[in-house]
Amino acid sequence: MAQSAQSFQFPEQPANEAQRILQLQRKAYLQDPYPGYEQRRENLLKLERLLIDNQDRITAAISEDFGNRAVQESKLLELFTSVDGLRYCRKHLKGWMKPRRRHVSVWFAGASNRVLPQPKGVVGVVAPWNYPLFLVMGPLASAMAAGNRCMVKMAANSANLCQLLHELVAGEFDESTLAILPGVKGADFTTLPFDHLIFTGSAQSGRTVMKSAAEHLTPVTLELGGKSPTIIAEDFDLQTAASRILFTKYMNAGQTCVAPDYVCLPEHRLEDFVTAAKKIVAGRYPDPGNGQFTAIIDDSSYTRLTATLDDAAARGAQVINLTPQYAPDPERRLLPPHLVLGVTDEMKIMEEEIFGPLLPVRTYRDIDEVLAYINGRDRPLGLYLFTSDKALQDHVIKHTLSGGVSINDCSFHVAQHDMPFGGIGASGMGHYHGYEGFAEFSKLRPIFRQARATALPLLYPPYGRTFNWLYRLMLKLRFF
Template identity: 35%
Template sequence: MASFNAEYTPLEEIPKLRTELRDSFASGLTLPPAFRIQQLRQLARMCQENKDAIAEAVAQDLAKPKIEVFSAEVGPVIERSLYAAERLHEWTRPEKIEVNTPWQKEWDTRLYRLPKGVVLVIAPWNYPVILSLQPLGGAIAAGCCVVLKLSEVAPHYASLLTRLLPQYLDSRAYRIVNGAVPEVTKVLELQWDHIFYTGHGAIARIVSAAAAKHLTPLTLELGGKSPVIIDPASDLTLAARRVLYGKFNNAGQICVCPDYVLIPASAKPAFIAALQDAYKEWFPNGCLESDDFGSIVNPTHHARLKGLLDRTKGRIVMGGRVGDDKKGRMVRMELTVVDGVGQEDALMEGEIFGPILPILEVRDVDEAIEFVRARPHPLVLYAFTQDDDVRRKVLLRTTSGNLVFNDTFMQLSGDLFDYILHVNELPFGGVGESGYGRQAQKWSFDIFSYERSYVDIPPRMEPGLSHRYPPYDGRAMAIMSAATNMKIPKDDVSGGGVEGLF
């Protein structure tokens, strides 16, 4: 709630905290795989044993239904922490590298995956559990020490996690910073071995500038306007239900929310009718009256969304109502569909991040593709089609962090019920304006690790290396310049298509 704040971390304590973690990392505390596995299991235990308290805290901050917290936040953290613990020995095992150069074959060549050091995770408010604990789990698996900066916009969750984390995880290695602009500013003044930020592009630029001062590597999980392309030959009823499901989750306050729909005129009336039918089925009394639909996080964001509806030139064809949280604050908004939206409409100015779905009419799929190409690369591109030619066009002519056909949101799904619909082996992340870096499962481990090459050259190889020492003669020149005379194959331009890419 707006009147509640987790206790902020004193500014003078933040550098001390970082120093303590540096000392812990230098001691080798987090390096043994057994320690990491135990801490990952403790992370899972913390979520499992306190799932009801976590759901209640998130409900107080976001009015998020308990089923959403369990299925999209707590459940995936438990499952992915246990997955990482189970596979940690495999991920950390040194890899023997086979070399092709004959005279190097006797060398001892290996690849080690080692922790980067003391890392910073800056978490957002919209999915406060998984977007704080998933990168934390990746850093634990990698063997890093972690400072976790929680969002002040979700204060009940921040307060709860601040109390729970030291009960389950080793405080010598994992610490929390709470606060707002002064606290995060102080955190960003310090040098870190990696920064993982989830949030808005404007803040990401500030984080990037601060990281650049120390040449700190970054992972940025941002967002943007994730489009939906509808092939008119697809099942429009199914497409409408799945698009509306993606917009419904957390009242549209998620980075992978379908932001707008591009659909040919011939299919638009049936698609809108199917959206309306699904809404009536799911919320017969309207979603403002339902406990299954979340709230807007605070009055500021609500006013922003209300302002978009006030300024749009489109026509509201579903929803449009606002309501309160039964305590007098206007923080709820109905699932809303707006037809007749133009390219320059207020709803197309930036990421909506709320329960408003604009419908834009296009001539055909080709025009939809060109519309997407002309804009910043989205975090996710959704497309509904059963036509392989359309799939190929969307794949090869657009750019996005992820590409999902014939559903929305489910690429992030992780609870046990729909576990089979989540592909643990695929990475998640953006490109360009939607961010960079990949996460989930081993990809999260990789973020906080670095690959350290290892070479041991035996002393007995010395006679074969003597030509490198001056004074140089003709033999030395022949050996050391051999690569400059390598034969370059002739080009074969007959197979110039892109068929092998699809």
Template identity: 45%
Template sequence: MTKSELSNLLHKQKLAFQKSPPEYEKRIKSLKKLSDIIEENKDRLIEAVYKDFGLRAREETLFLEIFPLQDEIRHAVKNLRSWMKRRFVPSSWFLLPSSAYYQFQPLGSLGIMGAWNYQILLTLSPLVDAIAAGNHAILKPSEIAPTSAEVIKEIINTNFSADYIHCVTGASELAKDFSSLPFDHLFFTGSTRVGKMVMAAAAPNLTPVTLELGGKSPAIIHSSYSVKRAVKRIMAGKLFNAGQTCVAPDYVVMPESLNEEFRKEAQLAVEKLYPGIQSNEQYTQIINSGHFERLQALLKDAEEKGARVIELGDRDAADTSKRMNPKLVFNVSSDMELMQEEIFGPILPVLNLETVEEAVDYVNNNAKPLALYYFDEKKRRIDWLLKNTLSGGVTVNDTIYHLGQHNLPFGGVGASGMGHYHGYDGFKTFSKKRAVMHQRKFATTDFLHPPFTDLKKKLINIIGRFSKV
């Protein structure tokens, strides 16, 4: 699709929206239709994801994409009427007897750019919020996972009119054109590097953007916490999708005295999670050879700078361009590339710092992470860590599952993104929170217009005195 064709499509959507913005009934009907077509095409979607990766377990796609998406739709349908309600607020005393309220209104036509690692969820989950908020939308799935992109395109375009919801596919040039369109809001999921380009492309149109990016999400283990339990939960979260998850634990921070126990438990955890991992049909492959080579380069750089790499799983089986054994990396330092960029693969560096305070200092001296994981049972220390760190989200004593909380916002901060979605927060992101003041027939403000007589001056002075703290 050319840029001209994209512009025409957006123009048609905007005209259709202006003519008839979706009301409650249409939004509910569209959400239920989306749920139905996902269910009807579930097997096709799962197979498409499998082909894109070369191998990903059906259960992983069901658990991490289809189920959360369907449950998000259910949550929106259940709560939409209350989200849409007009909300009255107290009027400022000097403007009485006026009333004041706000209401959420749809923005118009939105652009949604998905991500390859969870193509179904990260393309269609923002669409759920966009529909709930009453918008029209154009989707652009990631070209890195082309099979699932084409299935999404087909099932969307055959079930919705193009002037309401439409999906386009194409390579990086189309993505560049897409992000430069004058959408009423642009939503992007992907890397920080590409996020900067998306934001720059949107800037000339003053298009507001939501950027769901990535970053280095730490898992901090207090010395008093069960290493066995921490490792089990860290490795489970790390190895979903072979580490190709934006909120996967990117590195571990713990005292050096825990290293050997951590290594042993990590090996046991991998053997239990994925027996015979190199031939295990439930262990996801690396998306493509370019990504595999990038991961190998990170390991090589770390080893050259003094790191110790520990193979987990089938330690006698060599990595291939699609299958990569999980690895622990000890003796890491900040000058290593794997401690500077998001890993996005089954490599887990271990940074040895002796206290939680040191761990917090390290996190705070680097780019703000998309997620932070802390393992501790002491409420006082947990509260202190929450107070003294800033990240997109937090899970205490587990990893990644804060994503599944529909009543919590999901989104990064700083280099890990801007803006939120999921549930009510997604509804708000794709809405205008519009302020309304309703003035009465009798209004005190009528007595405060020029000319400022002596009486009016006294009234203004009285208002001023009562307005002070």
């Protein structure tokens, strides 16, 4: 029989560093299970200061891990969003921590109900390499606002940033509160009996993590991915749509879980979209090798992406290099932005999440055929719709289901701190960010307090006429 996280018995001599830290944090949690407002606020503030004071070192470490990433991109997409999220949690923390009153049934007059959010205990955070700072700090902001102690495992491809954050965090936090663990193996981490585990990564890895967590009945938050569709409607300005889509698609060289994965637009607008894309990309990336365009993370990913392009071309797709003066560069793992036209479902590019600077374009005649296509596949992490028609917006939203929606832009629902972020189905489960993130990492504990005097004894055994009369009365009377 599997042991729960609370009943797990730790060995006297921990087998590895991850087990040692969990044992230490669990002991600290039991000694102080409800950190107060000031302590939580100070923890969030320390994380914020740590990021701001070391931003140059952090962005340099990220760039080194990637092989190249523009400092400006890391500051905008990771540092600012992380700091902004920590500040948002700090601002709203006091209100989130307050017990919330709930209505009491009229049959319990004089009693009271309230819900108290309490820390779950020790939260494990598994972060990927594509946004290695933001996808650590986002979950930490929610989990530490909720009063938990946290352990972080970062991807092997983020070794330089992981080592730097380990040193910086160790200088500000006792490891019984927060620890970032360099070099820890995934199997040594995800198999531990955490009180909650959040994993960001592929759907395949998410299934493995969920199986491991099930051994201890550990609740999980899974942030996965998928093929996020982007729809351009007939009424929307094509230049504006292309400008916004291409920014979010090609930032981080497309290595973004909420990147627009493919575009659907009316048949007669295809040529104009291609023309606009060529002009936009030429202006933004006149030389992809000048440090402004992010490298593909590793050789295997680069090989996978070039093979995906070759497969599409071999099956009849039209492949367009949007910076034709620059060919793919395997030495520096630089893959220029591409459009892929005439795609079919048999092509690799339409079978799995792309995670690179390749943008397939599909055409349609009727919007409902697009919705049928989307609904015939795994539910995506994001859905993007470009239209000013409110009725069409409502129709698309109510006839599809995705983790989140951005209208007239892509991906930026993730940067809204007062909205939950999370997937559904194959794109994940659970949420973080905002109050929903605070709630995700809290036990919303219902507390019922009985009144001094209560009529409930009238319903005690032995049952007879009084019970029958009261029961009939209870069914007839309505008070709400």
